[in-house]
Every structure is written in structure tokens, then in C-alpha cells.
């Protein structure tokens with residue numbers, strides 16, 4: 192994508208009413224004005240809210256919002272040119288149960304309040320092989336998600352990365368979290384139903400490379416702070 196193309200998308204992004212682009216000062220060590228108010232002030236209903244983290248172009252957010260009109264969906268990513276695609280689609284199709292936020296997920300506790308969110312999808316996140324603190328399923332992030340997820344809230348992880356899948360599974364096991372499902376090849380095992388077969392931009396690239404796509408669903412609720420797992424990470428190179 193050329194620089195000119197990016198600038199055009201950034202400009203158009205400002206016209207999309209469902210795309211929120213908080214300034215650093217609005218989320219850094221400060222509660223955003225919409226924290227706790229996404230349903231009352233944005234969606235104007237009391238439906239469950241589901242997040243997609245690192246949503247890129249927002250394929251899951253858009254597809255799920257169309258399948259489940261009685262739920263609200265919020266896609267979050269830092270890359271404005273990627274978000275443009277989902278936000279434009281939501282705008283042109285008048286999707287009233289969709290919002291996108293351009294921000295670093297690092298600021299997520301400034302955006303959502305206790306019990307405000309019922310599920311989280313993490314789709315094809317960078318596994319961050321070397322840095323636990325940057326991994327979207329690492330304990331630092333999970334402990335933050337716990338502050339706003341319902342007690343029975345679910346995290347769905349779909350990935351091509353064996354490292355990310357096994358790491359998150361070990362973390363869930365070693366912290367005695369409720370594991371709802373763990374599948375290490377959703378297409379090979381015919382598990383990909385109409386929800387798991389929604390394909391993202393990155394997923395299509397990984398499928399072309401012949402990589403197996405995995406799925407993990409678990410509930411991160413626990414009385415104590417989560418601990419990093421002790422596991423054989425050297426076994427996995429991706």
C-alpha cells in the first residue's frame with residue numbers, strides 16, 4: 192500500500208462514526224469517557240458486547256455482527272489502514288451493532304469497565320516468541336482482560352501458531368482455568384463450523400502455506416492473579 196493510499200484511508204477513517212480513535216491523553220493512565228458506557232452511549236441497548244483484539248481488517252467483527260444481530264461487537268487494532276476496511280463496511284452497510292477502536296490494546300483497561308464484556312476473540316495474533324509481555328494471551332494482558340470480562344466470560348483464540356496455542360493451553364491448565372475446547376486442526380478435524388470457518392486476511396495466507404489452524408476457548412476467571420506457565424517453549428519455532 193502506498194503512503195498516499197494510507198493517507199486517503201486515514202482521512203476517510205475520520206468520517207466513520209463507528210470508528211473511535213482515542214488520543215493518547217484520553218487513555219493513558221486515564222479512563223476514556225466511554226468506559227462502562229458502550230451500551231448506553233454507543234449501541235443504545237443492553238446486549239452482550241464481544242471484543243476482537245488485533246482485529247486487523249475486522250473480518251470476525253463484521254461476520255459475527257451479521258450472524259448475531261442481538262450482540263454488539265467491537266474490533267480493536269492500532270493499524271488505521273487495516274481498520275479502514277471493516278469500518279468502511281460497517282458504515283456503508285449501516286451496521287448498528289459494530290464499533291472499531293484504533294488504540295493500543297495495552298490501554299484496554301481505560302476503555303472497558305467491570306463486567307462490560309462477555310467474550311473476546313483473538314485472531315491470528317503475533318505469537319511474540321520472545322516476549323511474554325507483548326503476547327496478547329500472556330498473563331499481563333489476561334490479568335487486564337479479567338478486570339472487565341464477565342465471570343463466565345470466554346476467550347476464543349484462533350491461530351496458526353503452535354507456540355501460541357500450546358503456550359495458552361499450558362497457561363490455562365497450570366492456572367486451573369476452565370478449558371471449554373482445544374482443537375489443534377479445525378479444518379483437518381471437520382470442526383470448522385460457520386463461525387470457526389470465518390476467514391481473516393492473515394488466515395488466508397497461512398492456509399495457502401498449508402498450516403493447520405488451531406482453536407482454543409477458555410474462561411480466564413480465577414480468584415488469584417494468573418501466573419506464567421512453566422513449559423517447553425523450545426519445542427516450537429512458530
Ligand SMILES: C[S@@+](CC[C@H](N)C(=O)[O-])C[C@H]1O[C@@H](n2cnc3c(N)ncnc32)[C@H](O)[C@@H]1O
Nearest residue numbers: 245246247268269270295296314315391392393
Ligand atoms: C497478524 S495480524 C492479524 C490481523 C487479523 N486478526 C487477521 O487475522 O487478519 C495482528 C494484528 O494485531 C495488531 N496488534 C498487535 N498487537 C497490538 C497491540 N498491542 N495493540 C493493538 N493492536 C495490536 C496488529 O496491528 C495487527 O493488525
